[in-house]
Amino acid sequence: MLEATSTGRFQLPLPDSDAANALAGAGQKTLKRIEALTGASVVMRGLQLEISGPSSKLERAAGLIELIRPLWAEGQTISRIDLEAALISLDTGKKEDHLELGNQIIARGDRGKLLRPRTLRQKAYLDAMEKNDLTFSLGPAGTGKTFLATVLAVRMLTERKIQRIILTRPAVEAGERLGFLPGDLQQKVDPYLRPLYDALHTLFGLEKTTNLLEKGTIEVAPLAYMRGRTLDDAFVILDEAQNTTSAQMRMALTRLGERSRMVVTGDITQIDLPSGQLSGLVEAIKVLDNIDGIAICRLTSSDVVRHHLVQKVVDAYEKRVKQ
Template identity: 45%
Template sequence: MAKKSHARRSAYIQKQTASRRDREPRNRSVKRRQSQEANIVELNASFHSLETSYSPRRTREPFNARTESQQQYINAIKGHCLTFGIGPAGTGKSYCAGALAAEALESGRIERIILTRPAVEAGENLGFLPGDLDEKFSVYIDAFRDILVERLGSGAVEYALRHGRIVAAPLAFMRGKTFGGNTFVVLDEAQNTTPAQMKMFLTRIGEGCKVVINGDVEQSDIRGPNGLADAISRVGDLPEVSVHAFERQDIVRSGLVRALIERYEASSGC
């Protein structure tokens, strides 16, 4: 009788032990899933904390042109490998290019956005600004960053910057690089390039990438010929290239900006 009782207890213990062993993998899986969910919540919270009153909130509205000229510019970008957008400030050259780049990245049509511009400002250069290179150059690229944040959200932009899906670097750092396929490249403020810098940039273009070059040929901050005007005169008639010129009446930033530009151009005799 004692042997039977001992055997029953042994069988019960073995059954309980096996049951615990069966539950442990499930418990570990549940804990792992809960930990992952907690990390996602924490990550999303971090993304939300990046939103400030100084950065635009993400818009859910589809991107649409505000003027007929902008629509022509958008069509030119979509239909050509290389597009030049020239004209006065406030016409939406940068916004259209940034919004199209963000749209292409979000949809998966491209894998990377490259933003660049010459580090030229009146009376200042990168050497006189505080911080490391990224901090110095962020001053020059903040306008594009705001466009991307508006279209993608700050969390997505921060993630893409950390993982190399969005790259922002001075024009001088483009030397030796190749813009491969599935890349959208934007060169802004191109009127401040020299012809040699523009040639260096243009010869980075690889197969399958899309390149947009923006600037105002009348507002160069460098001495001598600027690379934007020089490039348009040299390559503007190539079939893969489109040149879109905005006019004063295309300014959408504000009516005041239009009036200011008209007064300045009138007083300078331009």
């Protein structure tokens, strides 16, 4: 616990060097960010953290450090989005919700990293996927739409709640040019499915992912391969769904079988369909709104967990669209 000293400072004894290093960050980067965000002075002395400054800034810094305790206490890396999300929760009176967020571990990555939602909207998205058989997730690039769905699918596979994971997306930009690409059919469509492979490699590593793909436990395929199938005992993720036509979306949604669930992700500001053609995702969220068992989640630029410039890029383009 943070302890107030007689000189108006807070002191925090840290349990070990791993926690101290995680809280400080490489080159003291995390401490510098905390100082910039709160205006307080934050200094690491061995295994003790000292916070000083005007009362309001001191308490804000102390509150922020407490909210990210689940991360640094485990020696986990603390990112910019972790700090900013915690600060938003602190400033908006959602401290208890954020503490719960920090303790919600979904899975452990291939390299031992604990995977958890990073923002309150990401947590709400995860909760929706766990409670509903069909979930739509809309939001800009980098908000974790596909990755979080894949993490949950992997966890359910590990817990034997499902028997297989099916990851699919439309290859809209390929069109007639697909036949001119080198290689067999799988090699032709792989470039359009690469983001899904990347998520699997983060969770399983290359060797285990390859093994599960060969066994058919995980299937990564273009959306056209789903036609005529009934997908039982499966976790189905339809990625880049903004590029589905109305007919493709209806086809995909009606593949859902017994003991299965489906997550449909997309960014309706990045539609690659021919001009004037209605996106199946845009239509679906209007038609299926307010139906029991179906959740529609919306992530925003504040949920972006990639490079900090991604958030600024998203905001800049959104501002231009509104002009």
